[in-house]
Amino acid sequence: MIPVAEFKQFAEQQPAFKVLKPWWDVLAEYITIAMLMIGVFGCTLQITQDKIICLPNHISADSVSQITCKEYYQTSQATNASDENQTISTTPPPAPGAPREMSGLRNNLDLQQYSFINQMCYETALHWYAKYFPYLVVIHTLIFIICGNFWFKFPGTSSKIEHFISILGKCFDSPWTTRALSEVSGEGVQEKAIERELSKTAFDEASPTTADLPVVENVVAETAAASVLDKKEGEQAKALFEKVKKFRYHVEEGDILYSMYMRQTILKFCKFVLITIYNGALVGQIHFIVPCSMHTEDMTGYNSFCCNHTKAHIFSKLSISYLCFLSAYGLTCIYALYWLFRRPLKEYSFRSVREETGIGDIPDVKNDFAFVFHLVDQYDSLYSKRFAVFLSEVSESRLRQLNLNHEWPADKLRQKLQETPEGRLELHLFKLPGLPDTVFEVTEMESLKLELLNEALIPPLVSKLVRLEELSLFNCPAKLQHAALTHLRNHLRVLQIKFDEVKEIPLWVFTLRALEELHLFGYLSSDVSKNVSLESLKELKTLKVLTLKSNVSKVPQTIADVGSHLQKLSIHNDKNKLLTLNALKRLSLLKELELVRCELERIPHAVFSLTNLQMLDLKENNLHTIEEIISLQYCRKLSILRLWHNQIAYIPEHIRKLKGLEELSLNRNKILVLPPALFLCTKLRHLDLSNNEVRELPPEVGVLQMLQFLALTGNFLEALPNELFFCQRLKTLKLGQNKLTSLSHKIGSLVSLVRLEIKGNRIDVLPPELGLCISLKKSGFVVDDSLLETLPLDVRERLSEES
Numbered sequence: 042m043i044p045v046a047e048f049k050q051f052a053e054q055q056p057a058f059k060v061l062k063p064w065w066d067v068l069a070e071y072i073t074i075a076m077l078m079i080g081v082f083g084c085t086l087q088i089t090q091d092k093i094i095c096l097p098n099h100i101s102a103d104s105v106s107q108i109t110c111k112e113y114y115q116t117s118q119a120t121n122a123s124d125e126n127q128t129i130s131t132t133p134p135p136a137p138g139a140p141r142e143m144s145g146l147r148n149n150l151d152l153q154q155y156s157f158i159n160q161m162c163y164e165t166a167l168h169w170y171a172k173y174f175p176y177l178v179v180i181h182t183l184i185f186i187i188c189g190n191f192w193f194k195f196p197g198t199s200s201k202i203e204h205f206i207s208i209l210g211k212c213f214d215s216p217w218t219t220r221a222l223s224e225v226s227g228e229g230v231q232e233k234a235i236e237r238e239l240s241k242t243a244f245d246e247a248s249p250t251t252a253d254l255p256v257v258e259n260v261v262a263e264t265a266a267a268s269v270l271d272k273k274e275g276e277q278a279k280a281l282f283e284k285v286k287k288f289r290y291h292v293e294e295g296d297i298l299y300s301m302y303m304r305q306t307i308l309k310f311c312k313f314v315l316i317t318i319y320n321g322a323l324v325g326q327i328h329f330i331v332p333c334s335m336h337t338e339d340m341t342g343y344n345s346f347c348c349n350h351t352k353a354h355i356f357s358k359l360s361i362s363y364l365c366f367l368s369a370y371g372l373t374c375i376y377a378l379y380w381l382f383r384r385p386l387k388e389y390s391f392r393s394v395r396e397e398t399g400i401g402d403i404p405d406v407k408n409d410f411a412f413v414f415h416l417v418d419q420y421d422s423l424y425s426k427r428f429a430v431f432l433s434e435v436s437e438s439r440l441r442q443l444n445l446n447h448e449w450p451a452d453k454l455r456q457k458l459q460e461t462p463e464g465r466l467e468l469h470l471f472k473l474p475g476l477p478d479t480v481f482e483v484t485e486m487e488s489l490k491l492e493l494l495n496e497a498l499i500p501p502l503v504s505k506l507v508r509l510e511e512l513s514l515f516n517c518p519a520k521l522q523h524a525a526l527t528h529l530r531n532h533l534r535v536l537q538i539k540f541d542e543v544k545e546i547p548l549w550v551f552t553l554r555a556l557e558e559l560h561l562f563g564y565l566s567s568d569v570s571k572n573v574s575l576e577s578l579k580e581l582k583t584l585k586v587l588t589l590k591s592n593v594s595k596v597p598q599t600i601a602d603v604g605s606h607l608q609k610l611s612i613h614n615d616k617n618k619l620l621t622l623n624a625l626k627r628l629s630l631l632k633e634l635e636l637v638r639c640e641l642e643r644i645p646h647a648v649f650s651l652t653n654l655q656m657l658d659l660k661e662n663n664l665h666t667i668e669e670i671i672s673l674q675y676c677r678k679l680s681i682l683r684l685w686h687n688q689i690a691y692i693p694e695h696i697r698k699l700k701g702l703e704e705l706s707l708n709r710n711k712i713l714v715l716p717p718a719l720f721l722c723t724k725l726r727h728l729d730l731s732n733n734e735v736r737e738l739p740p741e742v743g744v745l746q747m748l749q750f751l752a753l754t755g756n757f758l759e760a761l762p763n764e765l766f767f768c769q770r771l772k773t774l775k776l777g778q779n780k781l782t783s784l785s786h787k788i789g790s791l792v793s794l795v796r797l798e799i800k801g802n803r804i805d806v807l808p809p810e811l812g813l814c815i816s817l818k819k820s821g822f823v824v825d826d827s828l829l830e831t832l833p834l835d836v837r838e839r840l841s842e843e844s
Contacts, residue, residue, distance in 0.1 A: 058193050060206060063419035065373040065380075069189060069309075072370045077182040079363050083175025086352050092172075093163045095333055097150065098345035154341050162333035162348045168326040174356055178363055181316050185370065188309045192301040201292060205413055208284055209428055217278035218427045221436050222398060275444045282440070285431045289410055296387065298409040303381050310374040317367055324360045329353040389414040393422075394429045400436060403429045438496070441474050449473075451482035461488055465511055470494065481505045488535075491517040504528040511535035515562075521549050531555050539563060551577035558586040565591045578603055585609065595621030604628040611635035611658075622647040629653065632678075637661055644669045649676065656681035664689055674698040685709050685729070697721035708732050708752065717741040731755050731775060743767035754778050754798065766790045772816075777801045777823065789813030798823040805831075812836035 062070070150158075163172070170177075192198045212218060292298075333346040389411035391403040406414065417424045430436045454468060454477070461467045467488035468480065474495050480486075481502040488511035491497050497517050501524035503509070509532065516539055521529070530553050540546055540563035550559070559581065578584070579602035587600065590613040600610065604627045612619065612635065619639035625631075625647040634648065635658040642663050648654065649672040657679060664687040671693070673679055681704040689710040697718040704727035712733040720741040725748055732755035742748075743764030751768070752775040759780045766787040771794060778801040788794075789810030797814070800823050807828055811817065812835065819840040822829075829837065 058190075058202070058206065060209065060420045060424060061193075061202065061413065061416045063377075063380075063416055065376050066189060069185075069370055069373040072366050072373070073182050073185045073189070076178060076185070076363060076366050076370075079359050079366070080175050080178030080180075080182055083178060083352075083356065083359055086355065087175055092352070093159050093167060093331065093348050093350055095155070095158045095162045095346040095348040097158075097341070097343035098332075098347050150341060158333075158337070158341065158346055159348075161335055161337070162331070162346055165335060166331050166333035166348060167350060168323075168328075170323040171327045171350060171353065171356065174327070174360060177320075178359075181312075184312060185309065188305060188312060191308075192298070192305050195301060198298055198301050201298060201409070202413075204288060205292070208281065208288060209417070209424060211277075211281055212285070212428045212431050213424060215278055215281060216274050217281075217440055218430050221400075221430045221439060222427070275440065275447070278440050279444065281431055282437050285428075289406065289432070292410045292413075293406060293408050296408045296412070299386060299412040302412070306374060306377045306381060310371070310378060313367065313371040313374055317364070317371065320360070320364060320367070324357075324364065327353050327357050327360060384415070386412050386415050391425070391429045391432070394426050398426065398429070400430070400433045402435050403433045406432070438475060438498070442478065445473065445475050445477040446479050449477040449479055451479045454479060454483050455485075458483070458486065461511075463511075467511070478502060484508065487511065489513070490537075491515065491519070493517060496520070498522075499525045499529075501525050501528070507532075509533070511537075513537040513539075515539040516541065518545060519547055521547070526552065529553060534558065536560070537562070548577070551580045553581065555583060556581055557583055558588075559584060560586075560588040560590075562588075562590040565589075565593060582606070587611070589613070591615070592617045593619065595619065596624040598624050600624055601627040605630065607631060609633040609635075611637070612639060613637045614639040616640060626650045632656065634658070635660070644673070646672070649673065651676060652678070654679055656683075658683040659687070660684075661686040663687065666690070668693055671695040671698055674700075677701065680704065680724075682706070692716055692719055694718040700724065703727065703747075705729070715739055720744045723747065726750065728752070738762055738765065740764040746770065749773065749793075751775070761785060763787055769793065772796065774798070784808055786810045792816065796821040796823075799828075800824050804828060807831050809833050809836055812839055818842070 059067075193202060327350070329350055331348040331350050333348050334344060335346075336344060338344050387408055388405065389407075390405045395401055395403050405411075414425055414428075417428075457470075458466050458468055465487040466485060467490055468483060468486050469490040469492065470476070470480070472493045476491065476494060476497040476499065478500070480489070481500075482505070484505055485508060486506060487508050489506075489509060490513035492513075492515040494517040497514070497519040499519060499521045501522055503525045512529070512533055512535070514537070526549050533553050533556060535558040536550060536553065536556055537560040538546055538550065540561075543563065543565050545563070546561070550556075559578075578587070578597075578599045581603060584603050584607060586609040587603070587607060588611040590611075592615055593612065594617065596612070596619070600607070601624045607628055608630060610625075610628065610631060610633070614637070616638050617640065619636065619641065622636075622645045625634070625645070628651065630653055631651050632653055633656040634651065634654060636645070637658065638661045640663050641659060642665065644659065644664070644667060646669070648657060649669075652675065654676045655678050657673070657676075658681075660683055664684060667684060667689055673682070678701065679699065680701055682699070682702060683704075683706040685706045686709045689707065689712060691714065692707070692712060694716055695718070696716070699722055701724060702722045703724050705722070705725060706727075706729040708729045708731040710733050712730065712735060715730070715735055715738065717739050720739065721744070723744060723746070725745050727750040728745070728748060729750070729752040731752040735753065735756040735758065738753065738758060738761060740762040741764070742751075742762065743766075745768055747770060748768045749770055750773045751765075751771060752773070754775045755778045757780055758776070759782065761776070761781065761784075763785060766785065767790075769790060769792065771791050773796045774791070774794060775796075775798040777798040781799070781802040781804055784799060784804055784807060786808045787810070788808060789812070792813065792815055794814045795816045795818070797817060805828075807824070809832060811832060817840065822840060832840075
């Protein structure tokens, strides 16, 4: 008998594995249950009833071998009937109440002998199939059950199946699945409503390149008022996405599940064929009358017996029923093999799910992952539909969006607002998995900086940021919906993009018709003339400021296309030599030019044709001589010249030609001597000569009556000319890290001085006339603490007073 615990265990596993049982496997299970009932019923009859009943045969053993036991009994019945009729005809009937005389053969055998004969004939004469038929049915059925569930318990497949079923159940029951599917159904309506609302105020005319822009489909930004998932449910859904990714990665690599199921089906079919053949051949061995011959004459007086197999009729019917169920089971095996060999089961496409749900990015799966989905579809395609939500990156991004909105409410974002040097209120978001929709509730924001975000989707809600003028994307891929692009195209003024590869620059950048400043930070291709992004600069008709922090080898010709309105150009070339600058000649309106770290050895000749140039910055190049500086006199509007961080050894005399110069930065060079001609640039307000090798400051410095800033830090000055103190408009004087031994008493004439640096010199005593510098306070006085003590007490107290 089968233990009840096994049936219980078999019943308990059905709910877990039923999703991987197609209809033919389920039908086969019901068939095996019916066959099992046949076997159990036969076993019950075999135990509870007599197995065989035998009677002695009066015919000799030789005769038994010639005629059957059944024929003998038929002959005996006919003989007994004729004798009985003859007796009736000659013998008067017995009187009423008199005992009737018994007829038949007398054997003189007792009950013990009959029991012995029955047992002996059961063991020796009855065919083994007739004896063990019900047990064989039970054993075969159990084999079928084991074969049908083998892959669920096999060590190589059971863990994967259990893991998949666990994930499938959680995905099916997850609140996020229902939420995502319900949102998809209303997505089209929401999109139309948003577009219709924005079209009332937005300018709908598309730019020439709008048709080529990447449009994000099937993604609708939710409003901040939308309900969010419970935090615990959101975390569970997030964990499910990770589990699905890992499971897919491991399962798609092999086909062990497919192979095991195919082997199992082939094994079931082979078993079916074998059992059907031998059962069909042996079912005829079940007889009602069984002849028995054994040497028991000394014990019973007979050697031949005729036996009746009492369960032969019912076993015969059961065997026929068993063969019928077995045939039905074989048909399920044949259909399963047909399904396995005729269907492409190692690829699964969610095409119908994509069409029904509108989630277009559900990927196709392969190998074992595809096979289990084919099995799940046979059970209920709804499981595939709900599971597909967790294969979609769009769905994952929506969940991430909900969690972001919950984690970053508008009030929390307002606390992160800071003021930029340009005076704008900026929100800086760093290393977030996405862009919270609550950002668009911070309507007072003027600048948005997104750095190292996994992905930033800018929805139509950006139209709520009416004060937004600046957008910074630092290593942050950004996508725009059409309505959002329409708004930014008319309102965005400043855009900064930092990238690793030029293809990361979104094409929509070059459709921003109101853009005034564009800053690109990243490495461009070596042949910038063929660079698609730079070629698109000509679309920016209002661009005034362009910054390229890159590795270009020449000034792109496309910059000339914006030359009619470009006012500032900055190229930071990261120590890559800039060879060709001819395109600069066409920038007739250029006012500011920065060529930083471009490995220039001379001032480029193309600069001299920029008649509107006001500022030239050649920082961190390789300039050794600046003899060409005389040509800068043609740039009559030039007021700022920065030649800092170079290798300049001397300043040519003809620098005096630059009459309009107001700021000159020559710090961090190798200048030894300052020519008197330098101080003929009488409009100088800012002069920086720090970190050179200057040993003497000429007295002509007193000519600079407009001078407000003078830096001589890090030189070899031992004394200062008294003429320096004629520059009474001087506000900042930096003399630190020199070899000065004293500070002139005329320092008191610098009444406008607000910052004085003398730390790092050889001065022993400070002049008390410092007290006459009424604008100088202790916070702006950089000096050794010990030296400060040499001042009179009243001077120290005045310096300590707050302004």
